[in-house]
Amino acid sequence: MDARALLLDLFETAVAAADPLRLLPLHLPPRPTGRVIVIGAGKAAGSMARALEDSWGQDLTGLVVTRYGHGMACAGIAVLEAGHPLPDAAGQDAARRMCDLLRGLTADDTVICLLSGGGSALLTLPPPAVSLAEKQAVNKALLRSGARIDEMNCVRKHLSAVKGGRLAAMAFPARMVTYVISDVPGDAVEVIASGPTVGDPTTSAEALGILDHYNISVSEQLRDWLRSPQSESVKPGDARLARSSVTVIATARQSLDAAAARARALGLNPVCLGDDIEGEAREVAAAQATLALGSGPAVFLSGGETTVTVRGSGRGGRNAEYLLALMIALRGQNHIYALAADTDGIDGSEDNAGAIFGPDSWRRALALGLDPEVMLADNDAYGLFEALGDLVVTGPTRTNVNDFRAILVT
Missing domain, CATH: 3.40.50.10180 (Glycerate kinase, MOFRL-like N-terminal domain)
Incomplete structure (x- = not known):
């Protein structure tokens, strides 16, 4: 896989x-x-x-x-x-x-x-x-x-x-x-x-x-x-x-525990950072990027509900904003992948659950003429991941235990 x-x-x-x-x-x-x-x-x-x-x-x-x-x-x-x-x-x-x-x-x-x-x-x-x-x-x-x-x-x-x-x-x-x-x-x-x-x-x-x-x-x-x-x-x-x-x-804890068990079954080392993480999405991303950069192979799992103080005019969603901030902090590290999505299938008021990125996402964004930092300042994370084809779209899941985030360090 x-x-x-x-x-x-x-x-x-x-x-x-x-x-x-x-x-x-x-x-x-x-x-x-x-x-x-x-x-x-x-x-x-x-x-x-x-x-x-x-x-x-x-x-x-x-x-x-x-x-x-x-x-x-x-x-x-x-x-x-x-x-x-x-x-x-x-x-x-x-x-x-x-x-x-x-x-x-x-x-x-x-x-x-x-x-x-x-x-x-x-x-x-x-x-x-x-x-x-x-x-x-x-x-x-x-x-x-x-x-x-x-x-x-x-x-x-x-x-x-x-x-x-x-x-x-x-x-x-x-x-x-x-x-x-x-x-x-x-x-x-x-x-x-x-x-x-x-x-x-x-x-x-x-x-x-x-x-x-x-x-x-x-x-x-x-x-x-x-x-x-x-x-x-x-x-x-x-x-x-x-x-x-x-x-x-x-609860979010039950879902994180299930994901951790699945990760172990796939031969990964899951590390749960908590099911109740709050704070500005981009600040949470910066802290978790530091963890990932200093880690050996593992998958970091977290839940909770971040917030976004909207100052721009773009399309966002707190999970997409978190992921864009994380991508900027990592700047194309060739061994880190990440996903952030809302378990209800809807990130804020958009039509996606969230987004996903890999080591190539930074390079592809620049090749398209996109400036990730400018788009983050405009709260336009949706626009960036839509252009990359990296939105996670599930449709309504008819449940809701809030955000799910996973950072895979290979």
Whole structure:
């Protein structure tokens, strides 16, 4: 197996290790008696709903919302599609319909909630004081700011009528059982999809502080909302959360472990750098390039979620940006290959999962008249790897345990 095929094999192994169709049935108890209502949001919501129907029967009712193009046909559960990474009216309509399903439930009812990465944008219902247009503008500014996922979701929770424990509070006294595929560093359930069924320890004052820290301009009406007690999320220990439980069924660590096992089976020496790496994509790349340059034969694996502070006008994605910065740091070293891709199959808002490069990529870029450093400054990593034919395009994988990075030192 050549080096590029090997890296793609490791990525495919990592994605397969997070497949909801295989994993969710392993965690399900027998179907409860009484009424069962299914809700959910995220890039894996469609496949999670299908897995639930396969296990418990096709007469289940409810709805889940996923990204456009990430749906999966179900018999009884409606699978709706909406905008991501920017919320849209379809996501707002799905949230309203979900709220209607949760009204008037009793202690004899069970709600199954299926959550995965992307749920924060897909499940959107701003409070009356905040318009959808302003929430979209805030989301766009946060995505360009370099803010961490926990910071973005703190703001989202306090500009929402459904996040930050509010869905569980709405469903009480029904039993709320949540199954989660984690896409956040540390697998914090209150951060994944902005924690609509768990208590939220963050505050509205923190959300306002995050907006100010990243110099995000908002209306005085939105500021007034965040200063009001009504904007607070449901806190841990709230009595309305007493019947809510959460099970995490897939994590980045599980996928990295599967890739490491596959690497060993192929005769490689895997070195895991961590499943929760954060920071600017180009800074993470520089640090990992130093490791690779000082290493003997090995494959360095890492996960987590890097960020990109957008200053240019090119097409990017955090994985492509990381890989371009790595390629610049290595400058055509003849023994190093690398891949970086998002396990959901979509790098940011582009149509690729990520990209891959080998020792010849630097030379080929220069031969095409491309300047990698200029393109990185313009946040145009997509453009460079597209020109090289080195994009990794998988289409939607219908799961999401965040970024997968592999550096192969031969």
